[in-house]
Amino acid sequence: MDISKKTKLKPTIGLEIHIELRTKSKMFCACSADHFGKKANSLTCPVCLGLPGALPVPNKKAIEWTILFGKALNSRINHYSKFDRKHYFYPDLPKGYQISQYDIPFCEGGYVKVGDKNINITRVHLEEDTGKLQHKKIKDKEVSLVDFNRSGVPLMEIVTEPDIESADQAKQFAKKIRRIARYLDISDCDMEKGSMRLEANVSWGIDLGYKVEVKNLNSFNYLKKAIEYELERQNKLIAKGEMPIQETRGWDENKNITVSQRVKETSADYRYFPEPDIPPIHFTKTYIEELSAKMPNLPDDYENILIEFNVPEQFIDIILEDIHLAEYTIKEIKYSKKQNEKLSPQVIVEEIINKKLQPQKAIVGKVTKDILSKKQSIIKNEGELEDLVEKAIQQNKKAVSDYKSGKIQAISALMGTVMAISKGKADPKKTIQLLKDRLK
Ligand SMILES: [Zn+2]
Known part of the structure; x- marks a missing residue:
């Protein structure tokens, strides 16, 4: 057959x-x-x-x-x-x-x-x-x-x-x-x-x-x-x-x-x-x-809310694995919206996931505040940034000569030093521009 x-x-x-x-x-x-x-x-x-x-x-x-x-x-x-x-x-x-x-x-x-x-x-x-x-x-x-x-x-x-x-x-x-x-x-x-x-x-x-x-x-x-x-x-x-x-x-x-x-x-x-x-x-x-009245929110209920907030699919999957994380994330997004902060839900979700937050211990509002204070402390002042760039150049003579001889990727070592000295607070876009100008 x-x-x-x-x-x-x-x-x-x-x-x-x-x-x-x-x-x-x-x-x-x-x-x-x-x-x-x-x-x-x-x-x-x-x-x-x-x-x-x-x-x-x-x-x-x-x-x-x-x-x-x-x-x-x-x-x-x-x-x-x-x-x-x-x-x-x-x-x-x-x-x-x-x-x-x-x-x-x-x-x-x-x-x-x-x-x-x-x-x-x-x-x-x-x-x-x-x-x-x-x-x-x-x-x-x-x-x-x-x-x-x-x-x-x-x-x-x-x-x-x-x-x-x-x-x-x-x-x-x-x-x-x-x-x-x-x-x-x-x-x-x-x-x-x-x-x-x-x-x-x-x-x-x-x-x-x-x-x-x-x-x-x-x-x-x-x-x-x-x-x-x-x-x-x-x-x-x-x-x-x-x-x-x-x-x-x-x-x-x-x-x-x-x-x-x-x-x-x-x-x-x-x-x-x-x-x-x-x-x-x-x-x-x-x-x-x-009995039916005792039904808690189910994964699909949380998923629908997260989709409404435009949270990317790959994040939704991570958040839904834990009901406490799902609950916390939604509360945090709602809090941020209430404060009239123009933080996108994606930024909030990324922060929650990257920090490996313990949802049962976390306080609603803290993630929003953390993101905002980080934003405020970012160094944008050109004079300050120029000082940082100068220090990085002094500390990385080899990267400078590499860059000048055509190895463009050597700039990332300089960038890394700026970030290390500034404890991550240097504005990345402005820093890279200043580095490029300085090394011309
Ligand atoms: Zn028995």
């Missing part, structure tokens, strides 16, 4: 993103959810160890945050929802099943805007995290140990439609998801600690009937590289007339390639059924409305 003729091929990418919520306690028990770096198995109880007879009690905050997150992605909230058991065997899953959500997740549909495109959301649901395996060598023996501290930590999963068309778009989308979660203050989304985990489904078209799942991508760059690699690998196969196989692959960060982990002929049978220990959950309209 000639696959390449069968259909118009285009990169078809969907993402699955897991985010650990930073609730105080775990999803179904009172154990602390703050598990990172803690002594192994110190945060456990019969519920998260899956001991017989232990009863799970859902964490209200985790549910509230998942709904809020769904609202931020423009999702529909199901007024009737439930938890289900997803069965599979793995040593880090003591119950033999994971409590997750199957056919009625908390949130369905929705979209996230990336550039000019809306990436559609399939669902946002809530589940519990698993334990963690540690592979070690003890007394010359290879052993696998299990740490259950992470078992039962609330885990939110976001699934997209296969709408993403490039590796870069996937990266932009994932970054935006992290931003939204951080703006809502529901997770630190620290990928090194595993509190945000990325998976990509990659193919050259849904109608080709296969997709390759790339798992355990723990940085935005690995996500991008893995998708680029997969698209190329699959494309080469298709060009040879071979259909890529449906499989799960992992990213080898040392070799910069994806490697096959598992080939699945059919989709796994998880034997989902409703969790009998947790009654279905009803949300009243009032409850959802009250």
